Amino acid sequence: xxxxxxxxxxxxxxxxxxxxxxxxxxxxxxxxxxxxxxxxxxxxxxxxxxxxxxxxxxxxxxxxxxxxxxxxxxxxxxxxxxxxxxxxxxxxxxxxxxxxxxxxxxxxxxxxxxxxxxxxxxxxxxxxxxxxxxxxxxxxxxxxxxxxxxxxxxxxxxxxxxxxxxxxxxxxxxxxxxxxxxxxxxxxxxxxxxxxxxxxxxxxxxxxxxxxxxxxxxxxxxxxxxxxxxxxxxxxxxxxxxxxxxxxxxxxxxxxxxxxxxxx
Amino acid sequence: xxxxxxxxxxxxxxxxxxxxxxxxxxxxxxxxxxxxxxxxxxxxxxxxxxxxxxxxxxxxxxxxxxxxxxxxxxxxxxxxxxxxxxxxxxxxxxxxxxxxxxxxxxxxxxxxxxxxxxxxxxxxxxxxxxxxxxxxxxxxxxxxxxxxxxxxxxxxxxxxxxxxxxxxxxxxxxxxxxxxxxxxxxxxxxxxxxxxxxxxxxxxxxxxxxxxxxxxxxxxxxxxxxxxxxxxxxxxxxxxxxxxxxxxxxxxxxxxxxxxxxxxxxxxxxxxxxxxxxxxxxxxxxxxxxxxxxxxxxxxxxxxxxxxxxxxxxxxxxxxxxxxxxxxxxxx
Numbered sequence: 119x120x121x122x123x124x125x126x127x128x129x130x131x132x133x134x135x136x137x138x139x140x141x142x143x144x145x146x147x148x149x150x151x152x153x154x155x156x157x158x159x160x161x162x163x164x165x166x167x168x169x170x171x172x173x174x175x176x177x178x179x180x181x182x183x184x185x186x187x188x189x190x191x192x193x194x195x196x197x198x199x200x201x202x203x204x205x206x207x208x209x210x211x212x213x214x215x216x217x218x219x220x221x222x223x224x225x226x227x228x229x230x231x232x233x234x235x236x237x238x239x240x241x242x243x244x245x246x247x248x249x250x251x252x253x254x255x256x257x258x259x260x261x262x263x264x265x266x267x268x269x270x271x272x273x274x275x276x277x278x279x280x281x282x283x284x285x286x287x288x289x290x291x292x293x294x295x296x297x298x299x300x301x302x303x304x305x306x307x308x309x310x311x312x313x314x315x316x317x318x319x320x321x322x323x324x325x326x327x328x329x330x331x332x333x334x335x336x337x338x339x340x341x342x343x344x345x346x347x348x349x350x351x352x353x354x355x356x357x358x359x360x361x362x363x364x365x366x367x368x369x370x371x372x373x374x375x376x377x378x379x380x381x382x
Numbered sequence: 383x384x385x386x387x388x389x390x391x392x393x394x395x396x397x398x399x400x401x402x403x404x405x406x407x408x409x410x411x412x413x414x415x416x417x418x419x420x421x422x423x424x425x426x427x428x429x430x431x432x433x434x435x436x437x438x439x440x441x442x443x444x445x446x447x448x449x450x451x452x453x454x455x456x457x458x459x460x461x462x463x464x465x466x467x468x469x470x471x472x473x474x475x476x477x478x479x480x481x482x483x484x485x486x487x488x489x490x491x492x493x494x495x496x497x498x499x500x501x502x503x504x505x506x507x508x509x510x511x512x513x514x515x516x517x518x519x520x521x522x523x524x525x526x527x528x529x530x531x532x533x534x535x536x537x538x539x540x541x542x543x544x545x546x547x548x549x550x551x552x553x554x555x556x557x558x559x560x561x562x563x564x565x566x567x568x569x570x571x572x573x574x575x576x577x578x579x580x581x582x583x584x585x586x587x588x589x590x591x592x593x594x595x596x597x598x599x600x601x602x603x604x605x606x607x608x609x610x611x612x613x614x615x616x617x618x619x620x621x622x623x624x625x626x627x628x629x630x631x632x633x634x635x636x637x638x639x640x641x642x643x644x645x646x647x648x649x650x651x652x653x654x655x656x657x658x659x660x661x662x663x664x665x666x667x668x669x670x671x672x673x674x675x676x677x678x679x680x681x682x683x684x685x686x687x688x689x690x691x692x693x694x695x696x697x698x699x700x701x702x703x704x705x706x707x708x709x710x711x712x713x714x
Contacts, residue, residue, distance in 0.1 A: 170546045193548025200542045207539050209414040209586065212595035219536035223547045228529050258655060271543070336705075342695035 264291025
């Protein structure tokens with residue numbers, strides 16, 4: 119049997135005693151492009167943070183590439199693109215330096231960059247189309263270009279499994295197309311990709327499988343949906359809903375706030 | 383010039399050289415984390431350490447190192463727990479450290495002048511042992527700060543990414559805190575605990591006016607820090623007899639003068655960068671001739687910023703973008 123890159127069974131996460139993810143089962147196959155979708159607050163970002171170990175599981179078991187998470191040490195097989203609006207910090211840094219920091223997963227302590235390291239960094243910059251910006255400061259890039267630099271940083275370690283948290287948020291359409299190009303190249307190289315997105319936009323052509331989160335549970339797991347269908351309560355016609363019809367005018371589990379004087 | 387032949391002056395020069403090189407190394411990581419005031423917080427805590435040394439008769443340098451490291455790790459822990467703001471945690475330690483130090487010095491029956499040596503620096507009274515300790519600790523800070531710079535850069539740039547890259551983020555955070563504490567005590571004899579942070583932060587602020595990469599910022603900050611500390615010491619030594627020029631404040635003011643000189647250059651560079659930013663391509667150009675009578679002839683030597691835009695050149699001046707079109711200019 120092939121080793122699955124990601125296998126989460128009964129994953130539950132509580133933050134401050136409040137359940138945020140409940141009983142999530144998610145297995146990702148090698149080479150799959152999975153889009154985690156859902157409304158704000160549905161738990162999709164928390165799920166990715168749980169899968170990368172940034173958010174410990176309250177219960178359930180997670181294994182990455184067949185190894186239980188506690189024993190997992192092959193971090194060079196994972197590339198992570200956190201949710202960021204900016205790649206800048208308090209001190210100037212060049213695009214090349216930010217991308218080079220992604221190579222740390224494969225570098226030993228106190229060793230200079232090898233030729234292979236430099237080649238991987240150059241390749242990562244080429245994939246996202248920032249080769250001619252390598253010597254510029256990150257603060258001089260536009261938001262979309264900064265997002266591409268962060269993807270190149272994850273790419274520099276030559277990982278097999280990518281986690282991307284909302285890479286398209288706040289990015290204009292031409293840059294979204296550039297992002298989609300870069301991810302398409304990764305997919306063609308056989309990478310496994312787990313991507314959190316509120317809306318897919320130009321990425322929708324790449325997605326093999328959509329997982330829709332709703333209120334901390336997986337509400338749909340199957341063939342890709344259009345952006346419009348994701349936000350439809352019934353997910354189009356492919357889905358059979360077991361529960362009662364949702365009350366009109368009221369969203370699942372969202373506390374209904376009415377002023378005391380408002381007639382109900 | 384014979385002042386430089388005195389052994390005390392040579393010791394002071396050596397201490398200033400090493401301190402000036404080491405302090406900006408840690409300062410760079412603190413500024414990168416937007417914790418520029420952390421050096422100040424540790425400096426205040428170290429006052430208690432110095433007072434403990436004066437009270438017990440132990441070497442104030444070592445007690446200051448120990449107490450500063452404890453304080454730095456405490457600040458880092460409070461920050462990591464995340465529920466108190468980093469700056470509030472720093473403020474608490476500022477006041478606790480300073481008050482504790484002054485109280486302990488009084489209890490020990492030491493005069494305020496003795497404490498003042500540590501508060502504002504007394505580099506010319508430094509002993510041979512202290513010079514050796516200063517040099518060793520500064521070398522350690524430089525070695526770790528520069529040698530581990532890829533890891534420390536990644537952790538300071540993006541903690542979450544660093545964790546998923548398999549780095550032990552907590553260990554590196556504590557390392558930066560410990561290095562900061564060591565630098566503070568190293569710089570204590572040179573500029574004094576109350577001015578320590580200036581030597582850590584001001585050279586970084588100066589160098590980032592002109593640099594675009596992290597490595598250049600770090601290197602330039604080290605050179606600037608060294609220039610300021612050696613230069614400040616020399617300036618104070620060359621002061622006319624009769625005028626009491628303290629080396630510590632001279633060093634800090636010299637570092638600040640460097641910033642004041644480079645800031646306009648940095649502002650001008652940033653302004654120029656904005657003007658030269660390329661315009662979006664692929665959008666249809668508007669054929670809107672300039673409204674005013676344009677007597678000026680744009681060209682390669684006209685002095686206006688020229689930005690290549692697709693197949694032509696836009697000239698940027700006074701809030702306009704003028705593209706040559708036949709005999710007139712279009713407003714792009």
